[in-house]
Amino acid sequence: MNIIKGNLIFAEKFGELTILEHHYLAYDEHGIEGIYQTLPSAFSNCKIEDYQDALIIPSFSDMHLHAPQYPMLGMGMDLPLLDWLNTYTFPTESHFKDVALARKIYADLASNLVKNGTTRVAMFSSLHVDATLVLMEELERAGITGYVGKVNMDRNGGEDLQETTEESISETKRWIEASKRFAHIKPILTPRFTPSCTNELMQALGDMVKQYDLPIQSHLSENQGEIAWVKELHPDCQEYWETYDKYGLWNNRTLMAHCVHSSDRELSAIKDAGVYVVHCPSSNEDLLSGYAPIRHMMDMGVRVVLGSDIAGGDHLSMFDNLTAAIRASKARQVMYGKDRFLTVEEAFYLATSAPASFFDEKPGFAKGNSFHAIVIDDSKVLSVRPLSLKERFERAMYRRQEGAILAVYSENRKIYG
């Protein structure tokens, strides 16, 4: 049994923090055994990693990001969406047919995720299977856990970034088989979005959901132009979500990024199916997509998690993205005079606890969860008076604590520090 000690702070419920000063947490290779104010005598011979007065919080889950867009992070942000896609996104992704390049970029991405305290991901790769396997390998090597998807797109990608329907299907199957060698990174089916996939491909992916028992990730209702386009492509569907539902790509293991412009009818369908909304506030601001009604979704009982959506979003760090979620919610409140903004505890819940169920776990440092954590040393930040742990927690979220991450744990292993 491994014991770590410090100030444990986590969110068991949306909007509530559990703050345990100078407590012990015991975990082994099966996960968290328990949290104790006084160390049980059974553990008296265990080695204790004593982080003193540091803050220990669950590490972040980034539930929507595009790995091959990492090298274009922070570029083309003044372009309209279509120009941005054609000038930056698609040409950048097309480079990932080069496996050596993929190795270099993905090793760097994996290392930067760890340094920023992100240990769980649901990630889009490109359509290239070999580069996707390299991505999974590099994430696994760095200690990251979660899901990676080979992207499917057999239309509207242009010459350099498109597969035939047959290729897309056979390559996806090759990739699923090859992915079996990874212990911590699992495959997730990834139709890029409805306009990128023919009905035949969507049907084949729906069949694979059943055949391989895999989760699904895609995009939904990000902006009005996209919604109108989907309507043209599927005149039989009243709303965008139905284009996924029709092909068996709509269930309680489905992640749908954005949902900025989802109607209440669409949100009800999301709630009823148990689909997860991945809120990507930085991206939605950068690309002028809008301000998703997160408070309203939470009130409806929709499951909302957070994503950086690099490189539509410009921040890899989930510290930045959770405060971006607060700012976006404030923009919405200022704009519409309703939907009260998200508090720091609420945004923290979305970035750490809300995704737990997607990984078959419970919110926070619950017994039985695998141990994922960030240890933050905030002792060098000056103050005029002693601060409460709650205040230090909030400050750590907003200040991003550059250089202050002492250690990162992922799936019961110390992977940094």
Next chain:
Amino acid sequence: MNIIKGNLIFAEKFGELTILEHHYLAYDEHGIEGIYQTLPSAFSNCKIEDYQDALIIPSFSDMHLHAPQYPMLGMGMDLPLLDWLNTYTFPTESHFKDVALARKIYADLASNLVKNGTTRVAMFSSLHVDATLVLMEELERAGITGYVGKVNMDRNGGEDLQETTEESISETKRWIEASKRFAHIKPILTPRFTPSCTNELMQALGDMVKQYDLPIQSHLSENQGEIAWVKELHPDCQEYWETYDKYGLWNNRTLMAHCVHSSDRELSAIKDAGVYVVHCPSSNEDLLSGYAPIRHMMDMGVRVVLGSDIAGGDHLSMFDNLTAAIRASKARQVMYGKDRFLTVEEAFYLATSAPASFFDEKPGFAKGNSFHAIVIDDSKVLSVRPLSLKERFERAMYRRQEGAILAVYSENRKIYG
């Protein structure tokens, strides 16, 4: 003569970048002598600091921030404005009667400004003269230049943070006299805002503007509650700005923070007087103040500069604040469907070139300007293809280039690196 070499990037006009690849810049203790593609033979014996392929940009001016609020940066951000002031702001500022504490905090602030590439400031201190002199001393020691103001407030500050009118006047004069010893940091008159100052104090400050030939900084039209309060206090004034104008605190050396809710009439008065609007996008988002109409102001010919407004704002780095200005402008565009968002070149102009005239200089690296610059090494950021200097510039703004600042120059001196 000192020569530095690298990729020089600066904004001479709003929305335009001058990009000079591998050029030489010559400066001495009087300022910038010139920029050359080939080094003139007259300088052939000068030592060259060759930054190779690094980016060299003008350093930032932070034209509105509250030094004594630095230790509360990132706390209380979920509180309504009044609670935030009473729980955090005023109690924190009141600690600065302690000069030893001020020394510690202000040395830390000065050092972090330098590390983030901010070399010019217009800063609020607290009402305490001794701590204000310590602040000026620490900024001067770190190499920062610009203006610091002892805050005046003889009403509505509560027990711990208020002066009598007489004290406020005599202490301000003592401070102005004592400030004469500083070479790079100058005093600026600083009525906190209209609700903090009696008419008698406002009149005395107006007299000091003439007597000592000093610039002025304050707050204007930040939120609706404040505007209504000012209206109650000055029923004779049709608009907020007139409460400053009435007392001689409104001229072309006046900085007014926020102006989120200024009417066109108020903006015309700003333009006609040559007053500077200090746009503080992070603060305006964090405190739900709103989204200032910057595009509209620029179209009117109003002079707009940028401020971090810590600790209403949560980012000290002007990299963050200039991208926050872009995001805030995007929020406005999404909200109202007009006022096209600010491009990265435009926001960069506001953070570097627009404040030049306040310091009697020209935009960019103009001949005769004192040399203020940041040298950025972006060579460790991976890319899939060679990038243009314009692309590298944009990426550097968005990525904040943590740890990538090689050197900082301020008023013709290398102060970091």
